Amino acid sequence: MKRVNLLILIIITLMIIISCGNNSTNPDTEIPTVGISSPIDNAVLASNSIVTITIDAQDNEEIDSVELYIDSNLVFTDEESPYQYDWDTTDMFGEHTIYAKAFDSSDNSATSTEITVTLINQLELLISPYESVINIDEELEVSIQVENVSELFAFSAEIIFDNSIIEPVPDMLTIGSIWGNDVVELIVLENGRINVAISLQQTPGIDEINGNEELLTFKVIGLQAGSSSLSFENVQMLDENGEPISNFNEIEIMNGTLTVE
Numbered sequence: 001m002k003r004v005n006l007l008i009l010i011i012i013t014l015m016i017i018i019s020c021g022n023n024s025t026n027p028d029t030e031i032p033t034v035g036i037s038s039p040i041d042n043a044v045l046a047s048n049s050i051v052t053i054t055i056d057a058q059d060n061e062e063i064d065s066v067e068l069y070i071d072s073n074l075v076f077t078d079e080e081s082p083y084q085y086d087w088d089t090t091d092m093f094g095e096h097t098i099y100a101k102a103f104d105s106s107d108n109s110a111t112s113t114e115i116t117v118t119l120i121n122q123l124e125l126l127i128s129p130y131e132s133v134i135n136i137d138e139e140l141e142v143s144i145q146v147e148n149v150s151e152l153f154a155f156s157a158e159i160i161f162d163n164s165i166i167e168p169v170p171d172m173l174t175i176g177s178i179w180g181n182d183v184v185e186l187i188v189l190e191n192g193r194i195n196v197a198i199s200l201q202q203t204p205g206i207d208e209i210n211g212n213e214e215l216l217t218f219k220v221i222g223l224q225a226g227s228s229s230l231s232f233e234n235v236q237m238l239d240e241n242g243e244p245i246s247n248f249n250e251i252e253i254m255n256g257t258l259t260v261e
Contacts, residue, residue: 032059034102034112047089047119055083057102067101093119121148123247127230127256136222144215152209153240154199162228163192165260172219222260231255
């Protein structure tokens with residue numbers, strides 16, 4: 001009888017062990033997926049602004065946390081979706097690298113592909129003074145200026161105005177000294193517009209223009225009382241390869257207004 005009871009006990013014990021073994025779960029070894037969804041790789045962004053970085057992280061079970069690295073420095077850890085970081089780019093310029101790491105609840109981790117973005121100052125094309133008042137028969141010198149330009153080789157634009165209110169003074173249009181002496185220029189005065197095209201020549205001298213510069217000046221004279229805008233159309237800014245300069249797509253154009261009394 002004792003042998004029977006012992007045999008039954010052994011069988012029960014084996015059944016419990018087998019049952020426990022069948023009910024156990026395999027450990028999670030699947031790594032998360034993670035990527036930077038915004039901004040895109042090689043994006044050109046305005047410095048001195050807030051850039052929102054968005055991270056896409058997924059896992060077969062659960063994302064525990066996401067880390068964001070800029071220039072290899074950990075700048076942010078997020079534990080809740082959506083995974084976003086508002087990057088303050090004040091006084092930051094040039095190229096910067098961004099990548100993210102994702103961790104799941106089983107301590108599996110993955111690192112995203114690194115992206116590169118370039119921060120630039122806002123390119124601006126403006127008329128100065130942007131708002132003026134003159135009398136009939138009075139002259140005013142107008143300046144066309146550019147700010148935060150990079151690798152400028154050629155500039156062209158049409159400057160539009162109301163030729164019943166003002167008109168350019170003949171032979172009073174001058175290109176800025178930043179162009180130097182070795183330039184190609186074409187300036188055509190028409191009713192209600194000035195067509196301008198200026199280009200450097202590829203010489204050992206000046207091969208590009210950078211920074212804040214005066215592109216040209218011209219004088220207008222008041223004809224009769226009224227108000228005229230001074231505005232740009234068909235603006236082009238090209239590098240020495242004939243391509244738009246790097247921050248041209250982000251250009252801000254500031255037109256002017258001239259009132260004649």
